Amino acid sequence: ITGTYAGQYIMQGFLDIRMKRWKRNLMTRCIAIAPSLVVAIVGGSSGSSRLIIIASMILSFELPFALIPLLKFSSSSTKMGPHKNSMIVSYPFPSSICMLR
Numbered sequence: 001i002t003g004t005y006a007g008q009y010i011m012q013g014f015l016d017i018r019m020k021r022w023k024r025n026l027m028t029r030c031i032a033i034a035p036s037l038v039v040a041i042v043g044g045s046s047g048s049s050r051l052i053i054i055a056s057m058i059l060s061f062e063l064p065f066a067l068i069p070l071l072k073f074s075s076s077s078t079k080m081g082p083h084k085n086s087m088i089v090s091y092p093f094p095s096s097i098c099m100l101r
């Protein structure tokens with residue numbers, strides 16, 4: 001779902017492709033679901049199970065690369081002002097998640 005929304009925002013802003021919202025949603029969701037659909041059709045149930053395991057492994061590897069910059073950004077008082085994270089959230093939380101990974 002996150003990848004689908006990212007694709008929609010990229011198509012809207014970065015690529016400057018203008019189309020109706022429902023067409024953009026349909027197109028990005030079809031592009032996002034196509035690889036999973038191919039694996040499910042070709043590989044069957046065992047292929048889908050392997051795909052879920054591989055996707056989980058990749059996501060667990062990518063988690064620190066997304067979490068640490070996000071928490072660093074949200075802990076900055078210059079960027080977030082009074083809404084910044086506390087020290088408890090900023091340092092122990094991401095380090096414990098990275099160690100548990």
